[in-house]
Amino acid sequence: MPVVLDIVDLTKRFADFVAVDNVCFQAEEGKFFSILGPSGCGKTTLLRMIAGFLEPTSGSLQIRGKDMLGIPPNRRPVNLVFQNLALFPMMNVADNIGFGLKRQRCPKKEIASKTEAMLERVHLSGYGSKDISQLSGGQKQRVAIARALVLEPSILLLDEPLGALDLKLREQMKIELKNLQREVGTTFIYITHDQSEALVMSDTVAVMNAGRFEQIDTPRNLYSRPASSFVAGFVGETNIFAASVEDISPTLRLRAENGVLFKATAMQEMAGAKKGRLFIRPEAIILEPDSGLDNLNRFEVTVRTILFDGSNTKILAMLGDREITVALPQNQQFAHITPGETVSAGVHIDACKCYPGE
Amino acid sequence: MKFKLSSGLFIFLTPVLLWLFLLIVIPQIELLLMSLRGENNLGEPIWTFANYLHFFTEEIYWYTFVRTATYAIIVTVLTFIVTFPVAFYITKVVSKRLSVFLTILLLVPFWVSELVRVYGWMILLRESGVLNHIMLSLGLIDKPVEMLYNDISMIMGLVYTSMLFMVVPLISSLEGMDDSLIEAAHDLGASKWTIFTRIVIPYAAPGITSGSIVVFMLALGNYLTPNLMGGKNSLWFTEQIYNQFIASFNWNQGAAFGFLLLLLSSLIIWVGLKMSKQQLGRVLS
Ligand SMILES: Nc1ncnc2c1ncn2[C@@H]1O[C@H](COP(=O)(O)OP(=O)(O)OP(=O)(O)O)[C@@H](O)[C@H]1O
Ligand SMILES: [Mg+2]
Numbered sequence: 287m288p289v290v291l292d293i294v295d296l297t298k299r300f301a302d303f304v305a306v307d308n309v310c311f312q313a314e315e316g317k318f319f320s321i322l323g324p325s326g327c328g329k330t331t332l333l334r335m336i337a338g339f340l341e342p343t344s345g346s347l348q349i350r351g352k353d354m355l356g357i358p359p360n361r362r363p364v365n366l367v368f369q370n371l372a373l374f375p376m377m378n379v380a381d382n383i384g385f386g387l388k389r390q391r392c393p394k395k396e397i398a399s400k401t402e403a404m405l406e407r408v409h410l411s412g413y414g415s416k417d418i419s420q421l422s423g424g425q426k427q428r429v430a431i432a433r434a435l436v437l438e439p440s441i442l443l444l445d446e447p448l449g450a451l452d453l454k455l456r457e458q459m460k461i462e463l464k465n466l467q468r469e470v471g472t473t474f475i476y477i478t479h480d481q482s483e484a485l486v487m488s489d490t491v492a493v494m495n496a497g498r499f500e501q502i503d504t505p506r507n508l509y510s511r512p513a514s515s516f517v518a519g520f521v522g523e524t525n526i527f528a529a530s531v532e533d534i535s536p537t538l539r540l541r542a543e544n545g546v547l548f549k550a551t552a553m554q555e556m557a558g559a560k561k562g563r564l565f566i567r568p569e570a571i572i573l574e575p576d577s578g579l580d581n582l583n584r585f586e587v588t589v590r591t592i593l594f595d596g597s598n599t600k601i602l603a604m605l606g607d608r609e610i611t612v613a614l615p616q617n618q619q620f621a622h623i624t625p626g627e628t629v630s631a632g633v634h635i636d637a638c639k640c641y642p643g644e
Numbered sequence: 645m646k647f648k649l650s651s652g653l654f655i656f657l658t659p660v661l662l663w664l665f666l667l668i669v670i671p672q673i674e675l676l677l678m679s680l681r682g683e684n685n686l687g688e689p690i691w692t693f694a695n696y697l698h699f700f701t702e703e704i705y706w707y708t709f710v711r712t713a714t715y716a717i718i719v720t721v722l723t724f725i726v727t728f729p730v731a732f733y734i735t736k737v738v739s740k741r742l743s744v745f746l747t748i749l750l751l752v753p754f755w756v757s758e759l760v761r762v763y764g765w766m767i768l769l770r771e772s773g774v775l776n777h778i779m780l781s782l783g784l785i786d787k788p789v790e791m792l793y794n795d796i797s798m799i800m801g802l803v804y805t806s807m808l809f810m811v812v813p814l815i816s817s818l819e820g821m822d823d824s825l826i827e828a829a830h831d832l833g834a835s836k837w838t839i840f841t842r843i844v845i846p847y848a849a850p851g852i853t854s855g856s857i858v859v860f861m862l863a864l865g866n867y868l869t870p871n872l873m874g875g876k877n878s879l880w881f882t883e884q885i886y887n888q889f890i891a892s893f894n895w896n897q898g899a900a901f902g903f904l905l906l907l908l909s910s911l912i913i914w915v916g917l918k919m920s921k922q923q924l925g926r927v928l929s
Contacts, residue, residue: 389834
C-alpha cells in the first residue's frame with residue numbers, strides 16, 4: 287500500500303509548552319487511521335497541522351510525497367470535519383455540500399449531480415433544500431462529512447466528529463462511518479478520546495499521550511500487547527494494581543498493593559525495577575478454574591455486586607481489600623452466583639502484564 | 645404562544661401605554677391633521693392636500709430631499725465600510741480581554757453629546773483651527789484653508805456621529821459567529837475574499853441591515869451636524885422643515901414635510917430590504 291501521509295519528527299511548541307512532541311507516523315492509502323488519546327494530549331493540534339491551520343515548530347509533513355509546509359489550508363488535498371461541525375447556517379444542505387465544489391469552479395450541473403450523489407451516500411436523499419437548523423444531530427454530522435468528502439480529498443481528517451451525539455446514535459454512526467470509509471476508499475484520519483470508537487472502526491490506531499505517540503498498531507495488538515503502561519491502562523477495561531517486585535528470575539513475581547502475590551509476565555525490561563504496575567483484563571480472570579490448569583495465579587474472591595448487562599455481564603468482587611472487575615463468560619455458567627459468595631478464581635501468568643513504574 | 649392579559653400585567657403596562665399614547669401618538673395625529681389643513685382663496689381654513697403637492701411642484705424641496713436621501717445613503721455605506729473592519733478586528737482578531745477593552749474605548753466618545761463632538765471637529769478643522777495651525781507651522785501651506793462648510797466635511801461629520809449605531813449591531817452579530825466557520829470555508833478551498841463575501845457578510849447580514857437602517861434614518865433626520873459642519877448651503881431636508889416651522893411660521897407646510905420625510909424614508913428602507921432580500925422581522929430579532 288502506498289503511503290499517503292508521511293510525518294517525521296513533527297513538533298509544535300506553544301511558548302514553552304510542547305503540545306505535539308516529535309511525532310512520527312505514516313498513513314497508508316485507503317486506511318482508517320485513528321489517533322486515540324485523553325483530552326488535552328495534543329490531538330487537535332496535530333490534526334490542525336495536517337490541515338494547515340497551524341505551522342509546526344519543526345519536523346516534516348508530506349502528503350503523497352509532496353511537502354506541505356507553508357501551503358495554506360485551501361490548497362492542501364485534505365479536508366477537515368470539525369469538532370463542532372461548523373456547518374454554514376445561512377446556506378441550505380445542498381449549498382453547504384456544494385460550497386467546496388463551487389470554489390473549484392465546477393460547472394453548476396456537475397455540482398448538483400455530485401451533491402445529490404453524496405447526499406444519497408450518507409442516506410440524506412431529498413434533504414438538499416432543508417436548512418441546517420432543521421436537521422437532527424446525526425443528520426448534521428452526515429452533512430459535515432459529506433461536505434468534506436465530496437471534494438474527494440487525499441485524506442479526510444475527522445476531529446471527534448461523534449463527540450456531540452448521544453450514546454445510541456454514536457454506536458450507529460460508528461458503523462455507518464466505517465462502512466462509508468470502506469465504500470469511498472478515502473484515507474480517514476480520525477481523532478477520538480473514546481477507545482471503543484478507535485478499536486471498532488480503525489485499521490490502525492496510534493495511542494497518544496502528552497504530545498507523544500506511545501504505540502501505533504492494529505486494534506487487536508493494542509489490546510492484547512500494549513507497548514506501555516499507559517496504553518495498557520487506556521485501551522480497554524482493565525484491573526490495575528500497584529505492585530512491588532519480589533523476584534525477577536526465573537519467573538517474575540510481584541506483591542500487589544492488596545498483599546496478593548502474582549506471578550506475571552514482564553512487558554518491558556524489569557531488571558533493576560523495584561516497583562511495577564500490574565494489568566489484568568476482566569475477561570482474563572477465570573472463576574472456579576479447573577485444578578489441573580498450569581501457570582495460574584490462584585486466589586479467592588468475594589462477590590460484591592453483579593452488573594447484569596446481557597452478554598456483557600460483569601461482577602465486582604473483592605480480592606483482599608481491592609475491588610476487581612471480572613467479566614462473566616456468555617454461557618450463563620455462573621448465573622447462580624450471588625453477592626456475598628466466595629469463589630475461587632485464577633488468572634494465567636500471560637494475562638498478568640507488568641510494566642515497570644509507580 | 646398565547647397568553648392572557650392578566651389584570652396585574654395590565655396595571656403594569658398602563659403607564660407605558662399611556663406614555664406612548666400621550667407623547668407619541670397624539671402629537672403625531674395632531675401633526676397629521678395639521679399637515680392636511682390649508683386656506684382657500686378667501687382665507688378660510690379648509691382640508692387640502694396642497695401642502696403635500698407643494699413638495700412635488702416646488703423643485704427646491706424635491707431636490708433637497710433627493711440630495712439628503714442620496715447623502716444619507718452614502719453616509720450609511722461609508723459608515724459600514726469604516727466600521728466593519730473595526731468590528732471584525734475587535735471580535736475575531738484580538739483576544740477576548742483586549743476586545744472588551746477596545747469596545748469600551750470605542751463607546752467612550754459617545755458618552756458626550758453630539759453637539760460637543762461636532763464642536764470638537766470644528767475646532768480641528770476651522771480656518772483658525774488646530775489642523776491649519778499645524779500645517780502652517782510646518783510650512784505645508786502659507787495661508788489657512790477653510791476645511792469646514794462643504795459637503796465632504798459634512799459627510800465626514802455624519803459618518804462620525806453615526807458610527808456607534810453601526811458598530812454595535814455589527815459587533816454583536818459577528819460575536820455570535822463561530823471562528824470555525826471561517827476555518828471550515830478556508831479548508832474547503834475558499835480564498836480570503838470568498839470567505840468575506842460568502843461567509844462573513846451573509847452571517848452578519850441581519851446586523852448590517854439593522855445598523856444600516858438606524859444610520860440611514862439618523863443621518864436623514866439629523867439637523868445638528870449638517871447645519872454646523874455643512875454650513876449655510878448644506879441643503880439638508882430637516883432644515884427645510886425647520887425653516888417652515890420657525891422661519892416662515894407655516895406649521896401646516898412643516899408638518900407635511902415631516903410626514904413626507906417619514907413616508908419617503910420608509911419607502912427607501914423597504915426598497916433596500918427587498919433588494920438585499922432581508923426580512924424586517926429577522927433583522928429586528
Ligand atoms: N493556541 C494555543 N496556545 C497555547 N496552548 C495551546 C494552544 N492550543 C492548544 N494548546 C494546548 O495544547 C494542548 C493540546 O491541545 P489540543 O487541543 O490539541 O488537545 P486535544 O487532544 O485535542 O484535546 P480534546 O480531546 O480535549 O479536544 C492543551 O494542553 C492546550 O492547552
Ligand atoms: Mg480536540
